[in-house]
Amino acid sequence: MELNSLKDAFDRVAKKQKLSCSKTQEVMDQIVQEIEKTIEVMQSTTLDYKSVLAELKKKFHEIAPLSQLEGTQKELNIVLSKYPKALEKALNPDISMAYRNIEFDSHTVNQIIASHFYRQGMFDVGDCFVTEAGDAEEAAAMKSPFLEMYQILEAMRSRNLEPALKWAATNSNKLKENGSDLLLRLHHLQFVKILQKESRDEALMYARTNFATFAGNHMAEIQKLMGCLLYSDRLHDSPYTHLLSPTNWDIVAEELTRQFCNLLGQSYESPLSVTIAAGVQVLPPLVKFMTVMSWKKQEWQSMKQLPVPVELDKEFQFHSVFVCPVSKEQSTDDNPPMLMSCGHVLCKQSINKMSKNGSKTFKCPYCPSDIDAAQCRQLNF
Missing domain, CATH: 1.10.287 (Helix Hairpins)
Incomplete structure (x- = not known):
C-alpha cells in the first residue's frame, strides 16, 4: 500500500x-x-x-x-x-531503530559471506574477502566443491556433458536416494546431441549402453527417445522438435546445481540471500513498531520474542522441526506441534500438561485467550 x-x-x-x-x-x-x-x-x-x-x-x-x-x-x-x-x-531513512544489539560470531558470519560468493561463482571476490577476513585456511574447503560445480556447469554451457555425466554416475546411489533422475536427464541430452549429428547408429548404441538400467521406471520416456531415431535426418522438422530446445539444457543445469548443493548438505538458495530477502520483508513492520514504541527502546533490546506478528511469504516457510516454546523440546511423531485456537503453537505434551489431559481449559502462555485442548489441531511441517 x-x-x-x-x-x-x-x-x-x-x-x-x-x-x-x-x-x-x-x-x-x-x-x-x-x-x-x-x-x-x-x-x-x-x-x-x-x-x-x-x-x-x-x-x-x-x-x-x-x-x-x-x-x-x-x-x-x-x-x-x-x-x-x-x-x-x-521510505523511512532510519532503519537502525529496528536494530537489536546482539553479539554476532564474526567467524561464522564471515564463513556465510564467503560461502555466498563461492556458490555464486564469484571466486576472486570470495578469495579477496577471506584473505582480508583472515579465514584463508578454511576457504579452500568451502571453495573446492563449488569450483567443481561451476566447472561442470561451464562445460554444459559449451555443450560438453562428460564432466556432468561423470559426477552423476559417481553419485548415482545418492541421487536415487533423493529421488532424482538427473543421470537419466543427462543421458537424454547426450542422446539427442548425438542424434543431431545424424549419427543414428551411434545414438542407438549409446541408448543400448546407458538406458537399460532406467527401463523399469522410465520406459515411456525411453520409448519416446527411440522414436526420434526415425527422424534422425530431419529432427528439426519432426514431432520431437521440442527435444532440441535450449531450455532443456537450462532445466538440467538447474537440477544439477540443486542436487550438487543437496549432496553437500547445503540448500539450493544461498542462506545469505534468503536471510536478506526475509529481512527486507520483516523490516517495515519492525520499523513501524519501533516508531510507535520509541520510548521503550530498552525494553525492545531485552525482548526474547517479537511483540508483533511478522508475516513471511510461503517461500520462507520451510521449518523442518518445531521447538515447543514451553517445554523447549523438539516435536516428534509422539509429541507433534498443535495449533491452538488463538493461533499460537505448542507441543501436544505441553497442552496435555496444562489442560490436565483435556479436563479443563487453560490460558495461552503468549496471549490471554482461553484454550480448549479439544479444539487444538495438529500441524504438519
Whole structure:
C-alpha cells in the first residue's frame, strides 16, 4: 500500500510538471511569435522604432506571461511540497531503530559471506574477502566443491556433458536416494546431441549402453527417445522438435546445481540471500513498531520474542522441526506441534500438561485467550 501511495504521489508530480512545461512552452511560443513579427515590421518599414517597440510592449502586457504561468506553477509547487513527505513516510531513512544489539560470531558470519560468493561463482571476490577476513585456511574447503560445480556447469554451457555425466554416475546411489533422475536427464541430452549429428547408429548404441538400467521406471520416456531415431535426418522438422530446445539444457543445469548443493548438505538458495530477502520483508513492520514504541527502546533490546506478528511469504516457510516454546523440546511423531485456537503453537505434551489431559481449559502462555485442548489441531511441517 505504501508503495502504491508513493507511486500515486509521483504520478501527480509528473502530471503537474508536464502541464507546467506545456503551459510554459505555449507562453514562450507566443512571446517568440510577437518578437518575430516586430522584427519583420522593423525590417520592412521606416516607422519609428519607438512606436514599434511600444506596440510590442503592449502585446506583452496583453499576453501577461507571468499571470498565465502563475496558476500551473502554483499547482506544481503544492504537489512538489507534498512529495518529500510521502517519500519520508514510505521510505523511512532510519532503519537502525529496528536494530537489536546482539553479539554476532564474526567467524561464522564471515564463513556465510564467503560461502555466498563461492556458490555464486564469484571466486576472486570470495578469495579477496577471506584473505582480508583472515579465514584463508578454511576457504579452500568451502571453495573446492563449488569450483567443481561451476566447472561442470561451464562445460554444459559449451555443450560438453562428460564432466556432468561423470559426477552423476559417481553419485548415482545418492541421487536415487533423493529421488532424482538427473543421470537419466543427462543421458537424454547426450542422446539427442548425438542424434543431431545424424549419427543414428551411434545414438542407438549409446541408448543400448546407458538406458537399460532406467527401463523399469522410465520406459515411456525411453520409448519416446527411440522414436526420434526415425527422424534422425530431419529432427528439426519432426514431432520431437521440442527435444532440441535450449531450455532443456537450462532445466538440467538447474537440477544439477540443486542436487550438487543437496549432496553437500547445503540448500539450493544461498542462506545469505534468503536471510536478506526475509529481512527486507520483516523490516517495515519492525520499523513501524519501533516508531510507535520509541520510548521503550530498552525494553525492545531485552525482548526474547517479537511483540508483533511478522508475516513471511510461503517461500520462507520451510521449518523442518518445531521447538515447543514451553517445554523447549523438539516435536516428534509422539509429541507433534498443535495449533491452538488463538493461533499460537505448542507441543501436544505441553497442552496435555496444562489442560490436565483435556479436563479443563487453560490460558495461552503468549496471549490471554482461553484454550480448549479439544479444539487444538495438529500441524504438519
